[in-house]
Amino acid sequence: MQPLTAPRRAAGSVRHRDPAPSKAAYRLQRLWLTPLFRALLRTGVPAFIVTFAVGSYLGDSDRRLALATSLADMRASVAQRPEFLVRMMAIDGASPALADAIRAVAAVALPQSSFDLDLAMMRARIVTLDAVAEAEVRVNPGGVLHVDITERVPALVWRTPGALELLDASGKRVARVLARADRADLPLIAGDGADQMAPEALRLLAAAQPLLPRLRGLVRIGARRWDLVLDRDQRILLPPENPVRALERIIALDQAQDLLARDIVAIDLRNQARPVLRLAPDALRALRRAGGIQTVENTL
């Protein structure tokens, strides 16, 4: 019988390679053709190596610190370049008093690198000012921090129990005034919740144009309806709904019959179907007397 082990070939002789794969090679190829294994080897192993390398490098706290420091230094060296330095702040569209307020609110210590400026936060802080309707903050070339302001335009003066406030057309507070005479050009409103109905007040004031010389102001009653106050303490009590229409009616009456020039304390239009005139006491007496009605009057 032939020996079972393969004969050892002499060194240098031509070796005939066995075309059959070895068992290990065969198994390895089959393993490599397994989809899960392949996916693991192609993505899992590189991901693991990268994670492990990074993790082992950053495991040491000194190295972490050094890395953070060097990164911060690198950033600072770029940020501190003169090209990125903001030296001054320019405010456009604001009155000098408002500009001072904006400077105080923005609280920017200049010169500062533009990397360190948080423009969005600064804008949010500026917009909290009542007098600012719209603000735009940007860094212009040349190291100028440019703030474009659209101021609120005051349209009304609102008398509250404590103070006098300026309101814009939408009812937002603009500023405080110390005396009514400071802004005598603006109409006056009063009462609780008057600021929330500022647009309606403006409409009423526009409608009350013929009465303007006599107009003292508008009073919001019970946060519900308006009273138009004229001089001589005359009041026109307007209904909650459609006050402009009622006011126009009164003005028409006034122009036709000169109503408001008479001795009337108030015109009550709250009930549209039944307007009521409140006469002054003397006028009432005179009227009754003219009608032949004798009244017993005492001084009480």
Added chain:
Amino acid sequence: MTDLCQSQRAMRHIRKAAMQRGVMAILDIGSAKIACLILRFDGPERLREVDGVGPMAGQSSFRVIGAHITRSRGVHFGEIAVMNETERAIRTAVQAAQKMANVRVDHAIACFSGAEPRSYGLAGEWDLQDSVVTEPDVARVLAACDVPDIGEGREVLHAQPVNFALDHRSGLGDPRGQIGNRLACDMHLLSVDAAVVQNLLYCIKRCDLELAGIASSAYASGISSLVEDEQELGAACVDLGGGSTGLSIFIKKHMIFADAVRMGGDHVTSDIAKGLQVPLTTAERIKTKHGGVLATGMDDREMIEIGCDSGDWDKDRRSVSRTELIGIMRPRVEEILEEVRDRLEAAGFDHLPSQQIVLTGGGSQIPGLDGLAARILGQRVRLGRPLRVQGLPQAVTGPAFSSAVGLCLFAAHPQDEWWDFDIPAERYPARSLKRALKWFRDNW
């Protein structure tokens, strides 16, 4: 037999699992070459409506995505002789095919030609309980077939029901749902040497493959090389392989007989080597390049150089005429064909309505073989090539690969075998429950 029956049943389950995974390997373990094809199953047969071919043998449901052929080592007469050599050859084929397919296969279906197959015809009868034939009835009639003594150390490779008869109506393909009283069946049983099958199972297991089925290569080449009407009307397929020649007889699309002659092309080669005193490799080259079985006057003048490297100038410069070569080859081919004829006669092939014989396998490529075979086997002989299947490389479409292609068809669409039907256990629980109910009704 129950042991192998269990393992065959397990193989069917593995085959189902492989079909679900969609990839399966085909291993044709022959004496001359080992072929590995890798099939991909694309699910339902998509091409059926488009190409108009129809689902003939299920060949439109798969696609060959990898193929490799390697020289067989350690296989003689279609049986494994040197196990680790064969294992290496299988590894070579499987690895290269996997590389081509770029997919890993875990399941394989194998076929082999040796192991002395023997055919038996079995018959069984069963009285139907209710008059409709159900699947358990089919299982019972198959179980009622009396198994002949197949001999010590032999196992059943195929056990296919080939015919069903219901009362006096015979020739039923599928009796289920039909009405009758007595169901009878004919079964074809192919037994092989158990040790050979065990060797093969072990060898494939050592290559980390799970066996999803096993078939005789005579059966597989019959499936692929006989056309549909030949299978229907009756024909014999002769697979001239390297170490053995398989023959199978088909009728009504069922194999009814299979046998193998333990002679093949390797014997022709060794005859040439002995006759011309050349190495076997040279003899193989001369056989494939110049071989033939019918000599003509022209062949006397055609001289064949016998290249040899013995170092003896006179021996190395010899040349023979082609007639001499044919004179060496022809007796052996005749012997093989005569042996085939004897086996066919013994099987009663003369009584079949159609006498068609199809020659396939690598040996059928000898020029002039069809003339010689017609003289020995009868006039109705043709050379068969395997069916075309999708994706098969051109190099693997020759007649040498008919059993590999047949195995593909077998994998895609296997015939029902005995172990596909579960023998129903008698329903004792139901009956005892009924009895208990009856007792209650009687006594309360």
